[in-house]
Amino acid sequence: MDNKALESTIEAVLFAAGEPVPAGRIASVAGVVEDEVFAAAKSLADYYSYSQRGICLVRTDDKLQLCSAPEYAGEVIHVLEKRRPPKLSQTSLEVLAICAYFQPVTRAYVEQVRGVDSSYTMGVLLERGLIESCGRLDVPGRPTIYKTTDLFLRSMGITNLSELPKLPDMTSQDSISKLNGIIEAIKAEENGQLAIGDSED
Amino acid sequence: MDNKALESTIEAVLFAAGEPVPAGRIASVAGVVEDEVFAAAKSLADYYSYSQRGICLVRTDDKLQLCSAPEYAGEVIHVLEKRRPPKLSQTSLEVLAICAYFQPVTRAYVEQVRGVDSSYTMGVLLERGLIESCGRLDVPGRPTIYKTTDLFLRSMGITNLSELPKLPDMTSQDSISKLNGIIEAIKAEENGQLAIGDSED
Amino acid sequence: MDNPTFHLEGIVKTRDEMQDFSGPLSLILMLLSKNKIEIRDLKISEILDQYLAYIEQMQEMDLDVASEFVQMASHLLYIKTRTLLVGDEVEELDELMTSLEQLKCHDAYSSIKAITPELLTAYSRGSMTFSKPPEPLNPIIDKSYRYSHEPRELLLALSSVFSRSGGVQEPTKLVPMPKRIIYGVREKCLQLVELLRSCEGRTLKELYLMSKSRSEVVATFISVLELCSSGSIAITESGGELSVSLVNDGDIRLSDMITE
Secondary structure (H helix, E strand, O other), rough: OHHHHHHHHHHHHHHHHHHOOOHHHHHHOOOOHHHHHHHHHHHHHHHHHHOOOOEEEEEEOOOOEEOOOOOHHHHHHHHHHOOOOOOOOOHHHHHHHHHHHHHHHHHHHHHHHHHOOOOOHHHHHOOOEEEEEEEEOOOOOOOOEEEEHHHHHHOOOOOOOOHOOOOOOOOHHHHHHHHHHHHHHHHHHHHHHHHHHHHHH | OOOOHHHHHHHHHHHHOOOOEEEHHHHHHOOOOOOHHHHHHHHHHHHHHHOOOEEEEEEOEEEEEEEEEEHHHHHHHHOOOOOOOOOOHHHHHHHHHHHHHHOOEEHHHHHHHHHHOOOOHHHHHHHOOOOOEEEEEOOOOOOOEEEEHHHHHHHHHHOOOOHHHOOOOOOOHHHHHHHHHHHHHHHHHHHOOOOOHHOOO | OOOOOOOOOOOOHHHHHHOOOOHHHHHHHHHHHHHHOHHOOOOOHHHHHHHHHHHHHHOOOOOOOHHHHHHHHHHHHHHHHHHHOOOHHHHHHHHHHHHHHHHHHHHHHHHHHHHHHHHHHHHHHHHHOOOOOOOOOOOOOOOOOOOOHHHHHHHHHHHHHHHHHHOOHHHHHHHOOOOOOOOHHHHHHHHHHHHHOOOOOHHHHEEEEHHOOHHHHHHHHHHHHHHHHHHOOEEEEEEOOEEEOOOOOOOOHHOOOOOO
16 A cells, blocks of 8 residues: 555544544554554645645544644634533643643642542543543542543543643742751751660660 | 634534534524624634644535534544454455455356355455455456455565465375475564575475 | 561551552551561651652652652551650641641642633633544445454365364265356356357357356356346247247346356
8 A cells, every 4th residue: 555545544533433543453454564554644734734624634542543633623613503612711721731641640739739629620621622531540439530632642642641731830838848857857856765765785 | 813813613513512503593592794704714724624624614505514624534534433344254255365366366266266155255255455456367158357456465564475485286195294394484483583404395 | 577567557458459559658668668667666767867868859850749758658657657646746746737738738739820821712612622523434334354364264164173073084976066067057048148149150169168167067057048038038939940049138137147
C-alpha cells in the first residue's frame, strides 16, 4: 500500500468510525507497522491544516480521530443547531487541572487541595466526559479514583499528558524551611534521648 | 465567503452532521444562495473523487452528505468490525485437511472418511473461501466435487499444493504411526532440534 | 539480621503489597531494608541523611522532587516519631503532620491556579472541534478467511481423523473417487453455446466426436439434455442425422441458471 492509499484508507476508516481508533488496528489491516500509520496520519493532519480544510485529524495517545476544524465551529453550530460547548468555569478548570496533573486522584484529594467540597464540579466534568473513573483505591472505604479522558486531550489540543504545560513549582520556601527546622529538632531530640537511654543502662 | 472557505465550511458542517443536511440550511448560514452551495459541493465532490480520497460527497435531492468512500469499504469493515470472524475449529481443520490431501473430493467422501455428517462444515469452508466447487462427478446423482482455493494456499503460507507435507500411504497397517512420525519430524525441524541420530532411524 | 522485619502495620500488610508502592513509601522501605533494622531501632538522623543525599541526587538529575520531599519527610517523621512519643506529644505530632499536609496542598493549589489561564486558552480552541456519529457498517461482510496456519496442522487434523476411525480403510471401495477434475456441466453448456453460435448446424455426432475422453462425452451428453430442457437449443432430424441449433441466438440466461 503506497502512502497515498494509506492516507486515504486512514481517512475512510476514521470518517466511518467517528470515534478515536487505535492506530494499531489500522496498521494490521493495512499490513504496515504502526509507525507508518502515525507518519501517514501526521502528513494527512498537516495537509488538512495547511489547506485550511473543514476537518482536522487529532491524535490522542495511540489513537486517531477525525473532527471538524475549530475554524468552522460557528457555522457547524448554526447549521446543525448544536449546543455551543460550555465554557469551563474557574472552579471547573481548577478541579480539571488537579485531576490532570495529579491523576489518578480521589475526590477527597481534590477537596483537600482546594479546601472546599468539589463533588458537584467533579460530577460536571464526569458528565462532560473530560474525566472518568478508573478504579478504586485499595484503602478503607475504597474511594473511586479518576483520570482524564481522550476528550480531555483533544479539548486541550494535545496528544498526551506529557504535552500539558509544565506546572510551575510553587513549593513555598516557608514549607522547606519549616521542615528543615523540624528535622534539626528531631535530630537533636533523638540524640538527647539516646544519650539519656544510654546513661540509664 | 470565497469558494475555498465555502467548500471547507460545507466539509466541516457535513462532517459534524454525519447525516444528510439540506443545502438551504448551509446557504443561509454561509450567507450565499443555495446554488452556490451546490456548486461548491460539486467541486468538493469532484476533488474527493479525482484525488481518490477516503471520503466522498453525495447529493440526494436538495440534501448533501459526506460518506466514507466505497473503495475503502473492505478496510473500514476490517478495522471497525468488533467481532472478528472465528478461527477454524478442529472439525473445520479436519474437513479442510481431507479436502486438501484427497482433492478433488465429494461431500460423501469427506463424510465417509470422518464418519460423521460434514455438510455444515463444508458450507463454512465454502463461505470462507477456503474450498470451492470445481464441477460434478460423472456418477449417478452427479455429486459436486470440491478443491482448495488460492486463499487456502495463502492461509497455509504455501504457493502450491506440492508444498504441503507429504502424506504416507494411508492404506497400510502402520499408516497412523507413520503419519505421526512425519508430524514429529516437522515439529522437530521447526524447532531446529533435528538430531543427527534421528536420521539413522 | 539478614532478613529485615518491617513494623509498618497499617501501611504495609504483606511483602507482596510492597511491589505496588512507588514514590515516598517505597523509598522508606528501600532505606529500611538497607539498614536492615526494625524501625523501632532506627536512627532517624541516619535515615534523614540518606534521604537528603537521595534528594540531592534527584535534584542533580533535574527531577521535580520538591513537593515529594515534603510528603516523604513528613511520612518518615510520622512513622519514627510515633514510636518515640506518648500522649500530648502524639497530638502535637499529628498537628505538625496536618500543618505539613496543608502546606503541601496549599503549594499544589497555588501551582494549579497559576496554570489555569493557560489551560483555558488551550481549551477554548480545542473544545470547538466536533466529532461525528459513527457510520453504519455495511452489512455485507466479507467472510473470507483471514488467519494463517502451518501445513502441519492439516496433518495433525488428518491424524486425529484416522485415529478416531480406528485405522484406515480404502475409501475408494465405497465411494468412487474422481481421478481428476472432470468437465462441469455448466462449463460444457457454455462451451456448446459458444460453439453453436460461431458455427450453426452441428450434428449431435460431431459434438460427441469432439470429446477427448469418456467423461467429456458424458458431460456433452448431459449438457445437451440440459440445454434442450431449458429451450436454449433445438435438435432436428434430417437424413438420419440429428442436427443441433441454437434457439433465440443462444440466449444463455436459462443455461446460466444451471448451477450445481
